[in-house]
Amino acid sequence: MTVETQSLGVPLVSNFESEERSAVPVPAPFLSPLNHNQHQRAQPHGVARHQPQIVRAQSRSKRRVYDQPGKKPAAEYEPDPIKLQASCRRRGGTDFASQWILTLFGDGVSLEALVRRLKLTEIERMNFPGGFEPRWAYDGFLEKADDGFECCLCTVGKRVWWKNKKDAVRHLRKFHFGLADRCITWCVMSLAFTYLLGFPD
Numbered sequence: 001m002t003v004e005t006q007s008l009g010v011p012l013v014s015n016f017e018s019e020e021r022s023a024v025p026v027p028a029p030f031l032s033p034l035n036h037n038q039h040q041r042a043q044p045h046g047v048a049r050h051q052p053q054i055v056r057a058q059s060r061s062k063r064r065v066y067d068q069p070g071k072k073p074a075a076e077y078e079p080d081p082i083k084l085q086a087s088c089r090r091r092g093g094t095d096f097a098s099q100w101i102l103t104l105f106g107d108g109v110s111l112e113a114l115v116r117r118l119k120l121t122e123i124e125r126m127n128f129p130g131g132f133e134p135r136w137a138y139d140g141f142l143e144k145a146d147d148g149f150e151c152c153l154c155t156v157g158k159r160v161w162w163k164n165k166k167d168a169v170r171h172l173r174k175f176h177f178g179l180a181d182r183c184i185t186w187c188v189m190s191l192a193f194t195y196l197l198g199f200p201d
Helices: 015-023 033-042 047-061 081-090 095-104 111-115 120-126 137-141 165-175 184-197
Strands: 142-145 148-151
Touching (some): 095 137, 111 165, 137 142
């Protein structure tokens, strides 16, 4: 008996042909350059996208003030400890640092008194609030800050910071106590020039 399958409108497909057709990979949808850019923008970047903002915020919160000797005038030397204390307090010095001026410079404001090593009895009596163990006289004007030290005689928000506390000596000498080294050569030339002007030809 012969069956006419063409009249049914359904073509006969063998199992071998169906397997070949199913094995043919289906191409992915084509992405034009415009669609490709939109696809990249649509992908979430997560934390990495906001990382630079976090780093900038941390850097602002840990902003430090460094010493700039050539950009501000040196302090005038004041031999009276009481007047020196009042001046440093007006400029923003902390209570302890201002009081330490009277204790340290009781015999006069000098470089020797600033850089001398403290005795054990002095360390025990001072009740130092700086956050580290003091050893030198100038330690009384410093405070532990982050991984370094700050000057407690500077104004709050503008305190100079150092990695090593020994670097604070030059700052204290020049900008708070007027004990900076003077150029002897310049002084001699200035005096000689003034002397010559006093004797015209």
